[in-house]
Amino acid sequence: MKADHQKVIRNLNIAKGQIDGIIKMIDDDRYCIDVNDQINATKAILSKVSNMIMEEHFKTCVKEALLQGDETKIEEAFRSMNRAK
Numbered sequence: 001m002k003a004d005h006q007k008v009i010r011n012l013n014i015a016k017g018q019i020d021g022i023i024k025m026i027d028d029d030r031y032c033i034d035v036n037d038q039i040n041a042t043k044a045i046l047s048k049v050s051n052m053i054m055e056e057h058f059k060t061c062v063k064e065a066l067l068q069g070d071e072t073k074i075e076e077a078f079r080s081m082n083r084a085k
Helices: 005-027 032-067 072-083
Strands: none
Touching (some): 032 072
């Protein structure tokens, strides 16, 4: 993986903390909208991490493959991005 490891790990740890918080909210029988808001916030952070990783993938792995005449990395990247939807 070519993305900035420190940024990726920092954001994943934030998401991890949010998931722990969501579990506690559910255990505490918190208001549904509050739980859902936290879920949406966690999804946003995970999306940010995914975008960071894919951006670097295009800048490095895909670029390198294209320079060698291999277009399969582009197709692979788009399939990966579409699976997340």
